Amino acid sequence: MRARTSGGGPYAGRVLSAVGPPVTVRVPAKINLHLAVGDPRPDGYHDLVTVFQALNLTDEVTVTTVVPGAIAPGVSVTTVDGVAGDDVPTDTSNLAWRAVEALARHADRDPDVRVALRKAIPVAGGMAGGSADAAGALLATASLWRLDLGREALMGIAAEVGSDVAFALHGGTALGTGRGERLVPVLSRHTFHWVVAVADHGLSTPSVFAELDRLRARPEAPRRVGDVEPVLEALASGEARSLALLLGNDLQAAAVSLDPGLRRTLRAGVDAGALAGVVSGSGPTCVFLCDGHDAAVRVAAELAGVGVCRTVRVAHGPVPGARVVDGEGGSTGPPRPYDPGPGAYA
Ligand SMILES: C[C@@](CO)(OP(=O)(O)O)[C@H](O)COP(=O)(O)OP(=O)(O)OC[C@H]1O[C@@H](n2ccc(N)nc2=O)[C@H](O)[C@@H]1O
Ligand SMILES: Nc1ncnc2c1ncn2[C@@H]1O[C@H](COP(=O)(O)OP(=O)(O)O)[C@@H](O)[C@H]1O
Incomplete structure (x- = not known):
């Protein structure tokens, strides 16, 4: 089903995407078991050698196709488990929205989605909650749009959005170098x-x-x-x-x-x-x-x-990285184009 907008608004006259069911992704917080920081680079970043581990402390990201007059583009935030969400922006500076925009540029289409964040990861806590939301929004939107993206392409877009976003997709335990965006899975026995x-x-x-x-x-x-x-x-x-x-x-x-x-x-x-x-x-x-x-x-x-x-x-x-979840608000459609694979939490 394709719809064309009528009336005014940012999508006036544009062809909108098929209105499929919303997609919900669950995505973990990270901790750094080891974090070695180098000297500042000319671009203001520092080279890192870090070992990330994903924990079962998760945010949920639901992405829904915009429906003119009913579902507006943008971001909404709710918090659970006592998380203080006052600092989380709901404008275009939200990392999840920036991820949608990066994906839309890559796919050459409009960011015609609504992103709902359900945050349990502490905000500005060193657990990469914003990066987790960005990773969740990338995976959910790629699934909603049924983009035929490989793992490498999605990881590349993730790295553009922020240093920790690629790990939130990857999950498990991983060695990160560069800004933390170059990842190699690490064998981690037991829990x-x-x-x-x-x-x-x-x-x-x-x-x-x-x-x-x-x-x-x-x-x-x-x-x-x-x-x-x-x-x-x-x-x-x-x-x-x-x-x-x-x-x-x-x-x-x-x-x-x-x-x-x-x-x-x-x-x-x-x-x-x-x-x-x-x-x-x-x-x-x-x-x-x-x-x-x-x-x-x-x-x-x-x-x-x-x-x-x-x-x-x-x-x-360790726990897995971003995953599409079934159930209320999720999608039970056919296999998704992005599959991080079993090595993601070796
Ligand atoms: C420190 C770490 C360790 O995992 O995690 P958090 O404490 O934020 O969760 C990360 O490197 C944070 O990654 P992230 O929060 O995505 O940072 P970015 O948005 O890429 O960068 C924000 C700012 O932090 C500084 N920055 C970040 C990463 C890096 N390798 N060197 C830096 O100097 C820069 O000043 C940069 O402008
Ligand atoms: N989706 C988001 N969730 C949390 N913070 C966000 C988000 N998008 C942008 N931010 C901004 O990023 C800052 C860092 O947030 P966060 O990623 O939670 O922490 P950290 O970088 O310490 O791991 C917040 O103070 C907030 O202003």
Whole structure:
């Protein structure tokens, strides 16, 4: 079914796409188990060597075809699980919308969709919630439009939208280089159990990178994290205790410098019985590796009682990247053009 708009508005006279059922994609948050940050590049970015892991803390992105007079183009946001969504834009600066626009340019068509975000990933928390929404919007829109896109093409568009978007599509555990957008799957045996301490405020990613540059310009520059190889070996062994000794993040010193209260959060998690804790990405979320699910539940309960953060969540990883989900709001149509494949969470 194709429809032509009538009357005014941005799509007046244009041929609109077939009005198929909405597509819903579930997409995970990430944490960085290892984050080595290089010196600033001429383009303002920093080269990274990072190990991402996707956690079962997910946003849902539903993309619906615009119906003139009924469904307007744009973005709407609802939050769940106590997530504070005030900072999430609903205009064209929303990363999910930017992803739709990037895909529309690639497909040479109008971005004639409505994007509904259901956010459970903390905002500006160092868990790449915006990037997750962008990845979800890309996959959902590509499915809605039944674009014949390969994995490489979709990953390329993802990397244009933001450094972490490609990983949100990929999921699992992966080694990221460049800005973090060049990915290689990492063998990760077993499931790792985490406690996620969500702060009551966000930290701006560019400010944290800038603070690291400032700290590194001083004589007492923070120590850099070690090589990534031992981290990869610990992941392959599946030993949480080995991995705990190796968690490291060059941005942690900068995040703590901007938000000294994080020191207390990190200490409280370990005092509560976690094997180790680390700031995720640019923070301020802190994640704590625990010795199994039951231990994580105990640590979460104790940490929640200390009052060092807004909310505490129990999570595990690795989990798959962005996936079309069936059910209400989802689509049960024929196979989708993009399939990240089983290697996505080796
Ligand atoms: C730090 C990390 C680690 O995974 O995660 P978050 O803490 O944001 O979740 C990422 O590298 C963040 O990726 P993302 O949030 O997509 O960043 P982008 O939108 O690409 O960049 C935002 C800004 O951060 C700085 N930036 C980002 C990535 C990078 N490799 N070097 C940088 O210097 C730049 O100032 C850039 O303008
Ligand atoms: N869909 C989105 N969800 C969350 N934040 C978004 C989104 N689109 C744009 N933003 C902006 O990006 C900033 C960083 O958000 P987020 O991706 O959640 O954190 P981080 O970069 O720390 O992982 C937010 O403060 C917000 O202004």
